[in-house]
Structures are given as structure tokens and as C-alpha cells.
Amino acid sequence: MHRTMLIAAAMSLSAPLMAADGAAVPYPEGYRQWVHVKSMVINPGHALFDAFGGIHHLYANKQAALGYKTGKFADGAVIVFDLLEANSADNAVQEGPRKVVGVMHKDSKKYKATGGWGFEGFKGDSKTERAVGKNAATACFECHTAQSKNGFVFSAFRK
Amino acid sequence: MHRTMLIAAAMSLSAPLMAADGAAVPYPEGYRQWVHVKSMVINPGHALFDAFGGIHHLYANKQAALGYKTGKFADGAVIVFDLLEANSADNAVQEGPRKVVGVMHKDSKKYKATGGWGFEGFKGDSKTERAVGKNAATACFECHTAQSKNGFVFSAFRK
Numbered sequence: 001m002h003r004t005m006l007i008a009a010a011m012s013l014s015a016p017l018m019a020a021d022g023a024a025v026p027y028p029e030g031y032r033q034w035v036h037v038k039s040m041v042i043n044p045g046h047a048l049f050d051a052f053g054g055i056h057h058l059y060a061n062k063q064a065a066l067g068y069k070t071g072k073f074a075d076g077a078v079i080v081f082d083l084l085e086a087n088s089a090d091n092a093v094q095e096g097p098r099k100v101v102g103v104m105h106k107d108s109k110k111y112k113a114t115g116g117w118g119f120e121g122f123k124g125d126s127k128t129e130r131a132v133g134k135n136a137a138t139a140c141f142e143c144h145t146a147q148s149k150n151g152f153v154f155s156a157f158r159k
Numbered sequence: 160m161h162r163t164m165l166i167a168a169a170m171s172l173s174a175p176l177m178a179a180d181g182a183a184v185p186y187p188e189g190y191r192q193w194v195h196v197k198s199m200v201i202n203p204g205h206a207l208f209d210a211f212g213g214i215h216h217l218y219a220n221k222q223a224a225l226g227y228k229t230g231k232f233a234d235g236a237v238i239v240f241d242l243l244e245a246n247s248a249d250n251a252v253q254e255g256p257r258k259v260v261g262v263m264h265k266d267s268k269k270y271k272a273t274g275g276w277g278f279e280g281f282k283g284d285s286k287t288e289r290a291v292g293k294n295a296a297t298a299c300f301e302c303h304t305a306q307s308k309n310g311f312v313f314s315a316f317r318k
Contacts (some may be wrong), residue, residue, distance in 0.1 A: 036195035036216065041252035049250070057195065084317075091208070093200035093252075095164065096318055158243075159191065159253055 025111040025120035027127040028103050031080040034059040035070065038158040041086050041093060055086040058155045063106070068157040072149065075116075077106040079153065093124055098125050103111070114141040115152040173250065178268040182269040184279035186286040187262050190239040193218040197317040200245050200252060214245040217314045221280065222265070227316040230309070233256040234275075240276055257283050263312070272279055273300040 037058035042049055059080040060068060067073035080103055085096030101122040105111070111118040119140035121131035132139050144152040161210040171214055196217035219227060226232035239262055244255030251262040260281040267275040278299035280290035291298050 022203065033194055036218070038254060038293055039214065039216065040254070043198060043250045043252070045250035055200075057198065059195070085213055091202045091204035094204070095165075095197060095199070 008043075023107070023118060024130075025103050025105045025118040026121055028061075028078050028080050028101065028105075031059045031061070031078075031082070031101075034080070035062050035065045036156055045076070052083060054083050055093065055095055056081055058082070060157075061119070065132075065157075067106075067151065067153075068155075073106050073116075073151045073153065075086045075107050079104040079155070084119070100124070100131055111136075113137065115144065117144070117152055119139070119144075166269075178206045182266070182277065183231070184262050184277035185218075185265045187237050187239050187260065187264075190218045190220070190237070190241070190260075193220050193239070194224045196224075196238070196314050201228065202245070203266055207296075211242060213242050214246075214252065214254055215240055217241070219316075224316075226310065226312070227314075228264075232265050232310045234266050234268075234314065238263040238314070270294065274304070274307070276300070276311055278303075 039055065039057045039062050039101035041052050041055045046053070059082060061076075061078045064073050064079050067077045080101060082101055082107065083099045085099060087094045087096040103118075103120045103122070105118040105120070106116055106118040108120060115138050119132055119136040123129040123131050140153070144154070147154050150156075162166040175192045175272050196219050198214065199241060200214045203212065205212070218241060219235045220235075222233050223236035226236045228296045241260055243256045244258060246253045246255040259267070262277070262281070264279070266276055267279060270277040273295050274316045278291055278295040282288040282290050300311070303313070306313050309315075
């Protein structure tokens with residue numbers, strides 16, 4: 001099964017509450033007050049459109065912001081991938097409704113099986129509807145292994 | 160002269176250091192750590208493309224963040240309009256180099272002539288090259304008067 005399809009399938013599953021190793025990733029309360037790392041728009045035709053189409057913003061809590069600087073993410077670091085619909089009209093792209101709040105939560109012990117990161121997606125504006133659950137290893141970590149030299153993180157802080 | 164052209168002309172001028180009433184708007188040190196308000200992409204063909212084409216992010220300092228909540232912006236509130244090139248390729252839009260750091264700085268006394276807001280643009284990554292200077296009234300405030308009911312602010316905080 002193609003990786004992109006795996007992600008898409010995982011995001012659309014009604015997933016159980018627990019991560020692979022039994023530790024649910026908590027909803028990232030207050031992340032809209034966190035530091036904005038960078039943004040990107042993914043349009044139709046992109047390989048990741050089914051899973052991540054729209055405009056997304058990455059946010060980092062204090063520990064994660066430090067991780068972007070040092071290259072090492074300590075336990076407690078949380079990165080949010082805030083995915084919104086991208087509404088194109090009149091030669092502009094506006095932010096639309098929220099599609100999913102993706103989360104990477106660093107805890108070397110709890111999430112040892114997936115590089116020390118817990119992965120989860122909260123659907124739309126829900127703090128309880130989970131899109132990843134126990135599928136983190138295949139739905140998220142499989143792609144993130146490509147970034148092992150960057151602590152399994154794809155993004156870099158835009159200055 | 161068309162409003163859009165006025166803006167574009169003003170942004171490209173080598174402007175003097177002082178605002179219309181003599182008070183230069185300070186560079187917004189540390190704004191990349193501030194709260195992210197919202198974002199938008201302005202593409203070719205949009206009426207404001209010449210002045211504001213690219214991807215922009217709005218950031219608010221603490222006083223401004225409070226202003227977005229209450230609808231009243233107190234003195235000391237600063238809003239940054241961070242404009243980057245939007246690089247489209249492979250069905251995605253990535254952030255490119257910075258074009259300008261636009262600033263609205265609230266000080267009812269210093270900037271009385273322009274709704275209590277000082278307006279400035281800092282070119283690219285420069286903290287000293289000013290794009291607006293004494294042209295704030297025509298280059299910025301003229302459009303912002305349309306938002307008098309919202310404290311002359313166009314943006315709203317995206318939850």
C-alpha cells in the first residue's frame with residue numbers, strides 16, 4: 001500500500017483512543033498562543049493532498065521551540081500541525097475551517113517505539129475525536145523516519 | 160491615483176526616517192515569538208498584488224492580542240504584517256524570502272493623525288530601511304479608515 005494512501009486511510013479511520021503502546025497523546029491545549037514555526041499550502045495534485053491538502057501552520061511549545069534551535073527535542077516538546085481548508089477565490093487564498101490538529105508529543109519512554117514521539121490527529125475542532133490512535137507507527141512514523149537526523153521532525157523554524 | 164498604486168508607490172519609495180508627525184515607528188523586535196493571528200496568500204491578479212503579493216502572516220504582541228479579543232486596541236499594541244514571497248511549485252506553496260515587515264503601532268498621541276496607529280514597513284530583513292515613512296496617511300491609513308469600527312484593523316484572530 002502506498003505511503004500516502006496509508007496516511008489518508010489512517011486519517012479517515014475512526015481510531016481507538018490509545019496509541020500503539022497504550023499512551024494516548026494529549027490534546028495540545030493553548031497551542032494557538034505558541035510560537036509559529038512556518039506555514040505551507042498543499043494543493044490538489046500534490047502527493048500528500050488527500051492527507052494534508054489545505055493550508056497548514058506549525059506551532060511549537062517552549063520545549064519544542066528550543067528544539068528547533070538546538071536540533072535536539074527534549075521530553076515535553078510538542079509540535080502542532082494545524083491544518084485548515086484553503087479557500088481560493090479572487091486570486092487569494094484564505095484560511096477555511098479546521099481539518100485536523102496534528103500533534104507530535106515527545107516522551108522518550110511512552111513513545112519509544114516511534115522515535116520518542118507520540119503522534120495524533122484531532123479531527124476538526126474536536127479535542128476528543130482521534131484520527132491516528134494506534135496507527136501512529138504506519139500512519140505517521142513511517143514517513144518521519146526519513147528525518148531521523150533532525151529528530152524525526154520535518155519542519156525548520158522560519159526566521 | 161488609484162489606491163493600490165499609491166500603496167505600491169509608497170512601498171517602493173526610499174522614504175525618510177520620520178512618520179508624518181515626526182514619530183518614527185520602532186522596528187518590532189522579537190515579533191516572531193508573538194501570537195500568530197492569521198495568514199493569507201495574495202496571488203497575481205489580486206488588486207493588492209503589487210503591494211502585498213505573496214504569503215503574509217499577522218502577529219500580535221500581548222496588548223494587540225488583547226485588542227483582538229476586546230475590540231479595543233490600547234496604546235502599546237503592535238501588529239505585524241509579515242510578508243514573504245510565495246513560491247509555488249509541485250502543487251504546493253512554500254514561504255520564500257521576506258518582502259517587508261509591515262507594522263501598526265498604537266499610540267494615541269504620537270499617531271493621532273492616523274487613527275492613533277503608526278504605520279511603517281521595513282524592507283526585507285532590514286530593521287532600518289523604511290518603506291512608508293511620512294507617507295502613512297495616504298499609503299496606509301487611507302485604506303484602513305474603512306475599518307474604523309474595528310479600530311482600523313482589518314484582521315481578526317483565527318481561533
